[in-house]
Amino acid sequence: MILINGQTESRIEVLDRGLQYGDGLFETLAYRNNKIEFLEQHLQRLQTDSQRLNISLSESGLTKIHQELDFVCQNLQDEAVIKLIVTRGVGGRGYFAGQDLSPTRIISSHTLPSYPQHFPQSGITVRFCQHRLSESAILAGIKHLNRLDQVLGRNEWTDKTIAEGLMFDQHDNLIEGTMSNIFLVNSGNLLTPKLNLSGVAGVIRATIIRLASENGLTVIEQTLSKTDLIEANEVFVCNSVNGIWPVNNIIDTQQSYSVGSITQQCQSWLSQAIK
């Protein structure tokens, strides 16, 4: 099912700025056990990001998003991924948008991706992407629609035994996976890349940082390199659909990690937070 501004519809205006310029934002939501997981956190992030891009998402717009998500969920038979896109709207002249545009709301539901069910327990194999993430202090962290970096990174491999590709920035700093954020464990501390120049500041990343800190773990956001990966005791990636996947193997360095206790602890905290 696809809703555009509340109407069942599968197509949008060509002149929508989401298509013309990638001028918009999105959220990827997991619908399981009859609810959207971390909905308020996703909508809070959407609001923050829309302010950063000067997209005028109003209170009434947010209310409509709530109603439309409810409607989509009522029509779901099963677990699903729900993608919410908000664009700056239709029109404007060239890059200039003006203040009068009304944001477009696009909500679509999709079947959950069919990854092996054992990934969260037994872990995954990852590779390094050759494609390097763009660097921009202003756009870093925002879940915007300019996602060519992720497209090019993800399309480097077809081997289904590789579950994720790790991405680096223009200066070879480790940033994230193509569809996930990344954490390392070293000396009992949780490390995750600073996202001040690249990357998407994911809702699950923020949740893990919060839960780990509340539970007394030291969490450090810092610049991380391949060396930090090599020296790590545990590595895991996370996103809203898949939760936490431990990393077992990195193809490029032939390095192996076991599924460690801190990774399992984070999985447990995350599960409890969803309930």
Place this chain on the structure above:
Amino acid sequence: MILINGQTESRIEVLDRGLQYGDGLFETLAYRNNKIEFLEQHLQRLQTDSQRLNISLSESGLTKIHQELDFVCQNLQDEAVIKLIVTRGVGGRGYFAGQDLSPTRIISSHTLPSYPQHFPQSGITVRFCQHRLSESAILAGIKHLNRLDQVLGRNEWTDKTIAEGLMFDQHDNLIEGTMSNIFLVNSGNLLTPKLNLSGVAGVIRATIIRLASENGLTVIEQTLSKTDLIEANEVFVCNSVNGIWPVNNIIDTQQSYSVGSITQQCQSWLSQAIK
């Protein structure tokens, strides 16, 4: 008029990757005196860029684009801007596209923007954009649909007496205007920013470089700064719709330039190349 894959249509599939990820390219074409200016150069750039993004634009796809552009032009009563978008197509699972997608062709015609007719002769006033362009060695130069940088730059001002905003990269290097490329004249040489980390390598930019070189001018692509702007004798911006606009005034530095002889010479070469 809008044609999507040859059909008159104003809407595209929500699941088109152009909307979902900005996963595509575009060309902005000027239709004047019953022809599209520099059409072959635009289509050559489209082919080059599609190869860089691994978008499988085939020979038959290009033939269809020619035919569809002809059809749109036959229906034009007047001069126009024609925008050609090519996306990677509809579908794929998440960022992964696979090899089977068929690119989407979107051709739309628009009235020419109503800039004052004296701009090419008397020049324009510009400002500096605060927003800094993203840096990516792989994406630099490509006219792709990830254009949030230009949107944010262009939406910094509403004053219609300011015709263009100059954009700098993350390291304060001068790169381009929001909708144009830029050239400086210093000691009789033509200087233009290297586009190895940011910027769009415009068709008119390439044409000016070629024409100036053929006519014995020294053209240097190099890293340029605000200091180079201050030291320049002449400055001009260019794009496919507006041709060459001399820069008269920079608001931020309160600097003025007269319309110089090399700028006028480039305008003359460009006019002759269009005929």
